[in-house]
Amino acid sequence: MYSPLIRYTLHLADNALIMGHRCSEWCGHGPVLEQDIALANLALDYVGTARNFYQYAAEMINAADPAQKATEDSLAYLRDAGDFYNNHIAELPNGDWAQTTLKEFFFSVYLQAVYRQLLNSADTQLAAIAEKALKEIDYHVRWSSEWVVRLGDGTEESKERLLKALDEVWLHTGELFASDDHDAQLIQENIAADLQLVYTHWRTTVEKVFEEATIAVPAPAKTAAWMGNGRKGIHTEHLGYILAEMQYLQRAYPGCEW
Amino acid sequence: MTSTTQHTVEFIYAILETVADPEVPVLSILDLGIVRDVQLKDDGFHIIITPTYSGCPATEMIQLQIRMALLENGIQHFQIVHRLSPAWTTDWMTEAGKQKLQAYGIAPPEKKFAIPEDGVTCPQCHSTNTRLVSAFGSTACKALYQCSDCKEPFDYFKCH
Secondary structure, three states: OOOHHHHHHHHHHHHHHHHHHHHHOOOOOOOOHHHHHHHHHHHHHHHHHHHHHHHHHHHHHHHHOHHHOOOHHHHHHOOOHHHOOOOHHHHOOOOOHHHHHHHHHHHHHHHHHHHHHHOOOOOHHHHHHHHHHHHHHHHHHHHHHHHHHHHHOOOHHHHHHHHHHHHHHHHHOHHHHOOOOOHHHHHHOOOOOOHHHHHHHHHHHHHHHHHHOOOOOOOOOOOOHHHOOHHHOOOOOHHHHHHHHHOHHHHHOOOOOO | OOOHHHOOHHHHHHHHOOOEOOOOOOOEHHHHOOEEEEEEEOOEEEEEEOOOOOOOOHHHHHHHHHHHHHHHOOOOOEEEEEOOOOOOOHHHOOHHHHHHHHHHOEEOOOOOOOOOOEOOOOOOOOOOOEEEEEOOOOOOOEEEEEEOOOOOEEEEEOOO
């Protein structure tokens, strides 16, 4: 069993990796070249951040038990879905452009608040990784906010699509703020981000951008037991498909190098 | 012959000056500001570097180039140490580096804004009548602009 700090670090890493993988699925499929490049850049930021978190997690795992021989690669490519701790919104399918940009908007605003709090984490390595990642996530928030406004306050069709995406994605936003059993302890030790404070920032930003996009903000999404909790390794059916594709090479040819 | 004590920190810096950024080859890694410190320790030189962007694919290439350059110059005892905090910023880019960028056709970062909608100086005709085309460019560190006077598209090294 991993310590709460290792688990939390893996959660941060998994969130970045899975969202990064989703963004990378757009590579070569973007509607225009600039936006194709934009999503590839977002993917690069996420995967880079994931690597920093995985390297730190591997270091801690090996320090606790040298027999583990964990690396950033073993953590990314050789764990099963139940051992991933990312939030559901990161694993949702891309859908159309509205769903992709709306998902990225909700997620990047959430991460922006998490990383801001981690700047003051008592764990200096988490703070250092967050400091780096925050500068990058600010661009994600800017890019995705612009798209939400452009689609919401755009044509009849763009608005209709954004509202349809909202129907799909909104119910998963509650899970972003669902705690892990160890959160209280980590918050007390001033290590992890306090999700209640994260929520306040998130809701305020969503309200501001939605107002500009002429979209009503729905009532807070409820979480129910049947929906699971990514933080506890209970996922939607989509994660398994992502891993099947992402991990294929290392599973089929163990130790294979580029 | 290759004992580290014979070499000075200044010599290491002189070698590092020859290592170019693989994505913007006109800049050395010193111009870019990613070399934060060089220290002589008991086990050799410690070269402390801070990567520009978390996912920058050039980071590993740069490490390899540093390793090669030091080995070629007879330095065998050294370590490349990653330092994440304080995070890299374009404020660390040298003035000489900014001028080299400009001459190369890439608008250097302007301290005022990250990615302004307009007003970035065109590296070709120096007009400030320019506009943002895309906040994301050919590499993570650049955004794409177009000059409304000379019509040339150009890269802007984002303020970060």
